[in-house]
Amino acid sequence: MFTPDNKDKILTGMIWSAAVLTMGFLIWILFYIVSNGIAYVDWSFITDDYTRTGDEEGIWPMIMATLYMVLLSISIAAPIGIMTAIYLTEYAKPGSKLVKLIRFCTEALAGIPSIVYGLFGMTFFVVALGLGFSILSGALTLAILILPVIIRTTEEAIISVPLSYREASYGLGASRLYTIWRVILPAAMPGIVTSLILSIGRIVGESAPVFLTAGMVARIPDSVFDSGRTLTVHLYMLTTELYTQHDWNMAFATATVLVLLVLAINLITKFITNKFSKATY
């Protein structure tokens, strides 16, 4: 019964079913969300303000808050993350205690549950530093949260820059800084872009650490010291306060926009990465 051929067939069957299951779940979730929501996504839904008196029910303020959050957290985390990756790959002695410490810490950061970031952000940025519920508190918290993603992915990208480039550059008497700037960073660019876009996905997708630090005011923030409600927080609030069929429709519509946004981010990643890799190779 269990001849090698039969075993092969059974295992092949299992592999195919796993793949089908994975795709099935994905299609199911997407179809469920989008089919229920797409009917209510129109131009005014996206560009209108959000009011509770009922005249406008758009998600524009949430889109803006999300955008602010993304820009601010990325501009805090990206330089730090990229420079850390450079330090780890180009400067630090591999295997030294320092590297081990840094790596352990980034790995720990990567594994800390996001709710713990929320707790920390609330205690530290909101209360201890007195920044209050604000885009800034939120962005600082999220910056720490995405730091490991940027560090790890950038590190991978830098490591995979062929050793031959490095040898050639050093062989020509170039300094380390020059080599990094002219050769390594350009060659690692596709990977760095990927890491940034992964981080954007993470920022867009977080809820708990965001509303614990940035609050949930549904208004376009005037400055980084204002509170703001990101799309995901908005969706979360909608789901806890679903009263009428109309609320449901709005929740599905918001979820649809979120999914489409994530899809757009992924496609942009692909596009930019391809463009960069064509430019350099």
Next chain:
Amino acid sequence: MTMNTFEIKDLDLYYGENQALKSIELAIPHKQVTAFIGPSGCGKSTLLRTLNRMNDLIAGVTINGQVKMDGADIYADVDVRKLRMRCGMVFQKANPFPMSIYENVAYGQKAQGVKDKKTLDKIVEDALRSAALWNEVKDRLHSHAFGLSGGQQQRLCIARTIAMKPDVILMDEPTSALDPIATARIEELMEDLRKEFTVVIVTHSMAQARRIADKTAFFLMGELVEHGETEQIFTAPKDKRTHGYITGDFG
């Protein structure tokens, strides 16, 4: 009296625990071509990379002994970057940077802070001429280096090295990835280079060593078995192992 560019004394090199070079004693003469030959893994590349301290890039390398370039101990008080500018290096697989032909050749000068366009243009042209590549690329200096063929890329790497105005050119199997025609071009080029530079070349082809080298050094398992005039090594080797290798008994 012949002058020596390099004088290597009692050199040991370890990759971690593993000894790759064993008490090497060797002098590399000025403005001549010296070839390193020997079976795979015998330490040819390792020794070559010791000459411009390229092994510094590898973690866990320990070096004992002395390497002197023009009398200065390169492992003592020497600026590594200056050393590498004086000892250009060409690798087995052509490794142009992912940028234009012009940028590739100007790279080393720019890294030293040279900015003047005229100066750079001149250096680039001279270097490409010396590398016998100018005629082929003069109309597309600003197109991407990856558009060149394998042999052209290798000559580009040589040009890039020449542009640094080095004293020495170190070559690690520069033709082993090339077809016979491209190989012939590079070998011709080497005929010209020997007039101006001290050349050290690692090769696995004994025929090539014989064709181009003034001096040949034969290595076996980390040891320098024998070195001397190329003719003498190939026609009257003193060591039985050298004889075995060149007559094809092993390797």
Next chain:
Amino acid sequence: MTMNTFEIKDLDLYYGENQALKSIELAIPHKQVTAFIGPSGCGKSTLLRTLNRMNDLIAGVTINGQVKMDGADIYADVDVRKLRMRCGMVFQKANPFPMSIYENVAYGQKAQGVKDKKTLDKIVEDALRSAALWNEVKDRLHSHAFGLSGGQQQRLCIARTIAMKPDVILMDEPTSALDPIATARIEELMEDLRKEFTVVIVTHSMAQARRIADKTAFFLMGELVEHGETEQIFTAPKDKRTHGYITGDFG
């Protein structure tokens, strides 16, 4: 009349657009050693891998022409797995699996469903003996294969192949990553193998081809330039290019 294990007729092979083999016509005789020689990239490995359909693994390979093994067209109605069991293959870099020595040798038989411990023990011992490895490893059959030296690993790979009881052993530069002593051991081993198996070996060392091969085939840029008795190829080549290559004018 000598028997031929393989008969290759008008074989073209393309990697995508790029033609790597051009109308090859070649017969590989039974229970003899045939060597493929030629400069890098000339298609030696490609042809070898055509014989056990290893190129099937590479996407975008197109094959035209005919390869017959013992009269059966291997690209028509033949079970690939059976074909590969009959044509064992040994690669340039020893590639033992990350498991014990015993498991490595037993691997092929187990993959065919053989479970009986006694049978496997016997096969493993016989194969290790044939590969001249038994005495060195008999006390540590269950330790990890990576603990062996390079040469031992290569013999382990040969043992693993022999354990499949093939008719043919295909070897792609089996000694090029080995030191001279290990190489000598493998060459001795081949002396024994030729009694039982048809052996095809790719080598970049002409000396090696001369030492071990009955027949030699010389390739250049995808074409089979010349083939025949090894002695004739090396002493009286018919083609000018063959002559150029064996005398070291290029490559």
Next chain:
Amino acid sequence: GETITVSGSNSMTSLMEVLAETYTNKTGNFVEVQGPGSSAGIRAANQGTSHIGMASRAVADSEIEAGVERIIMANDGIAIVVHPNNTIENLTTEQVSKIYRGEISNWAEVGGERAPIVAVTRDTASGTRAGFEDVLSLKQTIAGKKVSAISPRAQVANGNGMVKTTAGQNQNAIGYISLGTVDESVKALDINGVDALVANVQNQSYPVARSFVLMTGPKTPDYAHAFVEWILSAEGQEIVAKKGYVPAK
């Protein structure tokens, strides 16, 4: 204009946001509403981190610091809701209490079909829960401290909507939500024979009710006080009534 910060009760936020928006449009003073829960509102008022705190339940003297004032802005019934298909129409306060203590666990015990009861409660931060516990005496003392007596086996939902979704899709569920948020997706039960209607909350015959409380502290600026006064004005109270709550005046 100025920015007035309001935080606290989650149930009150939807009403407060409407009030806030109307007020902003009227005066140009922006009102920022955060709704994490009533306890957070009390804390915000005590610490002065928000101008106005909100609690959807009675706030005890012991809970507030000196100088913090409590103003009732509205009253709200707490509807006990079940799935529309549930045959039960009426429960007594005692039955509800026992259900939540876990002493009654089958609908048959209260006259319904034989099916287990799935009790859904709110999170402990909720004022609705606190109000519910107060009215139904769902408190017990452990180690000298008053804690909730609701069974730990009761499911916890983190918003009125979540309770409603669960009660609306699970035939066995029972939950409680702000009366102002009831609609046809769930069935509001009569309690002690009294219909869960705004009118009955107003005339105090519906027993499960609580107040919506605003809190201001010594640091609350005048423009925030003005907002509170406006809420208590005829115009503000009209909005309260329109949204389905019981005006305080």
Next chain:
Amino acid sequence: MSEVNVLVQKDSAQEELKSSRRRDFIEHAFHALFLLSAFIGVASVITIGFFLVKESLSAPLYTGADLARYLVEEEGQSIFGYGWLPDGVVGTIQMLTNSTWAPPAMYGLAPMIAGSLAATGLAVLMGVPVGVLTAIFLAEIAPQRVVNVMRPAIELLAGIPSVVYGFFGLVVIVPLIETVFDVPSGASILAGSVVLSIMILPTVIAVSETSLRAVPPQYREGSLALGASKIYTIFNVLIPAARSGILTGVILGMARAVGETMAIIMVMGNTPAMPQGVLDSAITLTANIALEMSYATGVHASALYASGVVLLVFVMLLNGSLMYLNREKAK
């Protein structure tokens, strides 16, 4: 060339090779900048750890002193044997083992720890085999065209916010479990772990696929050349060789599952009682923090921070075990 000349030339050469400090300053400055950046990560971890521990300290102290006494006197629970230990230690033990969560009196974390472990464990049990097999499909079996479609699809799965998963779980999975298993409520550990297992799929698949693809082609060739079938090769050579990568994927997936909050709140029922089976409702450490943090004060808040510390310890243990297992492999 005369000897003198040679000597002069050698001198100047020596001079030329001497190290100069010309642009070294910039080099050093940047080196310092890079190092500083690297330390920000370290500083963050230390700060987070410090805050969590500091904020959580009063919980075990309190529970140690008061709760222990209460439990002995009124509930008759035995805590003997711990008496000689400091209050903090007794409190910590109490907190981790007591199963009553009733703020502001009792802060037993056992139900939440059980909930987190059960949901994560089950999610791994369901998600990992599907994930690894899908990775095999992508790396070894699927034709390139299928890979080109599937990989972006799975990346999309990774990018969907967890709230969306929770929403889907709440309205689809929970009622489904009610009908399939005929239980009073579908909000259960099972519902939570189904949602989690879908959520960890992308991580497990991506990391496993990468490591399967990184297995040296020689292994594949070696095995196929011996006449082994593709499937035999996959399960007997490739998976063992990719073991450490697959393990990394599993552990990263576990970390994601342990840390998940919003999706879990929506589908698991959040009952702070010790779960009796996978069809029971349960609450996780993360859900408990999210539900109560907004209002908790004093000891209650400390207890929530303490659950944050417990989570942190879990994650560190996972990281540690990953390092350990991978080191075993490296030998």
